[in-house]
Amino acid sequence: MSNGNIYYPYLMRIENIIDEAPEIKTFRLTFIKENEGKNFAFKAGQFGEYSVFGEGECTFCIASSPTRTGYIECTFRRVGRITGALAEKEAGDIVGFRGPYGNTFPIDNWNGKNLIFIAGGIALPPLRCVIWNTLDLRDNFKDITIVYGAKTVAELVYKYELEEWKNRGDVKVLTTVDPGGETPAWKGEVGFVPTIVDKVAPPSANTIAIVCGPPIMIKLTLPILTKLGFTPENIFTTLENRMKCGFGKCGRCNVGEYFVCKDGPVFTFAQINTLPPEY
C-alpha cells in the first residue's frame, strides 16, 4: 500500500468542521480505508503532518483523545499558505495525514496524582487530547484543574467543551480573559493566566502541571509554579518548532541535542532548562 514509503499519507475525509473562534477551526477526520482506521493507534501528545494536496503539509498535535477511536481531530488557526488552504476545505473533502509522530505525555505515571492543565489561546488543542484522555480515565487521578485563558472571549476555543467540563462536577475549570477582553455576558475570570494559577493550583506535593501557551504566558507562569513548590520534573509542556518530515531527518526542529519531532514534542521543564533557546 505505502510500499515502505515513509512519506505516504493516510487519506482522510473531513467528517465535521467546527468554527471555534475567528480564523480557528476544528476538523474531525476519518480514515477513508476502514482497515487503516482500525489499525491506527496513537497516544496523548503525539502529532502529525496534515496535508492539503497541491499545497503541502503542516504540523499539528492530534487534539482528540486516544480513548475516542475511529477518528482524529485537529484544531488550527488560519495563518499561512497551507493552513489557509486547509481552512477553505469543506466537510466531505479529502486531506492527507501522516503520523502519529513524537513522544507522549506519560499519563500512566500520573495515577493517583492531581493534575493541573494550564493553557493560553490556541495552545489548548494539544492539551485537550490529554484532558479528554485523563477525563476518560477519571478514576485514575485525584483532583483535575483546568485553567484556560485567551485575550478575548471570542478567542476561547472549545467553548462548548469548557461548559461540558464545568458541568461534570469532577473537574475544576477556570476560564479567564485578559482585562478588556470580557463581554457583558462573561461569567468567567478577568485577568492573566498566571494570576489565576496562583489562586487555584492544588498543593504541589502530589501534582503534575501541564502547561502550554504563548511564550509570555509560560514565562510568567513558571515562577508561580516554582513558588508553589512544583519541581521542573513535574511540569510538562509540548513544544513546537517548524517541521517538515516529522521523524528526525529534515533537520529544522533540531534544538540542542534534541529533535522536537523525535525527542518531543513533550518535554518536562527539567529538560527545557537544559535546552538552548532555539524553540
Place this chain on the structure above:
Amino acid sequence: MTERKIINKASLDELFNKLKSGGKRIIAPRDKKGKIIFEEISSLKDIASDYIQTTLSPKQTVFPRYEEILSYQFENRNIKIDKETKKPVPTVLFGVRPCDARSLSTLNAVFTWDYIDTSFTSKLENTTVISISCSKSDEYCFCTSVGGSPGDTAGSDILLTHLDNDNFLAEIITEKGKAILLSAPELFSDKDKSASGGKDAPAVEKEKYLAHVKPYFDVKELTNKLTKLFNSDIWEEQSLRCLGCGTCAFVCPACTCFDIQDETNGNYGERFMCWDSCAFALFTLHTSGHNPRETQAPRWRQRLIHKFLYQPERLSVYGCVGCGRCSRACPADMNLLEHLVEIMEAQ
C-alpha cells in the same frame, strides 16, 4: 579482506563498456565549462582529469537535489495517490574522492536511523562506489583532521590509486567491489606488466602516490570544545560575513537537511523533497512569525555544532569529511578550516 590488483586505462575503459552493457549507468566527474560535475558518462574519455576536488559532491546520486516522494491525481473531490514506486537504476559512481565516499555513511546514518527512507537506501544499495585516491590537495582540504585521508577506503567498494600514466592500483574493499572484479577478472592483473620492471600489486607502496594533507586539529577535541562554546561571541564574529545564501550546504557531501513542497499541474500533483539549508532564515521560521534562529550567527552555530557535536553524539558520524568545498564555493570567502582552527583556539 581487501584484495589488491592492477588495472590499466584501456582495461578500465573496457570495464566501463562491460558494466554498461550489463545495465549499469556510470556516473563520473565531467568538466562542464570549468566546473567539475558528476554526470552519466559513456566512456573513460568523458571523465574530467586534472582536478583536485569536484565542484559539486556526488551526493545527488543517492540523495537527489529534487525528488518526488508522492504523486497524485485530483478526481473531482477525490484524491488518487499513484501507487508505483520507481526502481533505482543500478549505478557505478566512479571517480569520487575518498572524502566523498566517506560522506555516504553520514547520509546513510541520517536516512536510516529510526524511520528508514527506503528511497535512499535502495539507491545506495544499487550504487557501487569506485573512488580514486588523491594525489593532490589544496589549502582547503582537511580530511585528515576529521578522520579521513587521501587514500582512505571507508565508503568505497573499490579504491583506485593512480600509479603512473597508465596504471592504477585497485583495492577491492567490499562484496560489491568483488562483484565488479568477478564480472571481468581478465581486466585486472596482479602485476603491472607495461611499466619497466613491473609493479607487483600487493607490494605497491600506496602512500608514495598520495597527497599529503596536514592534520590541523583533533576532531574529538573539537567536539568536546563545542560543548562549551554555545554562548560564545565567536559565532557572531565568524558569521558577520555570511550572506545566508546556502551555497555551503548545496556543495556539501554530508548536508542532508531538506524541505518538502507540493506542486500541481492541472489534475496532477506531486510532493517532493529538495535540499534545504540551515543558513536560510525560512528554515526555522514559525508561522507565528517567531524565528528560533533569528540572525545569521545562530544559523552558523547550528551548522557547525550540528556537524561536529550533535551528529557524532547521536548518530556516531561527523557531518563533515573535510572536502573543503564550502570554503572554495563561499561567495563571501568564509573558510571552514580557518574557522574550525579558530574555534579550537577559542577560550
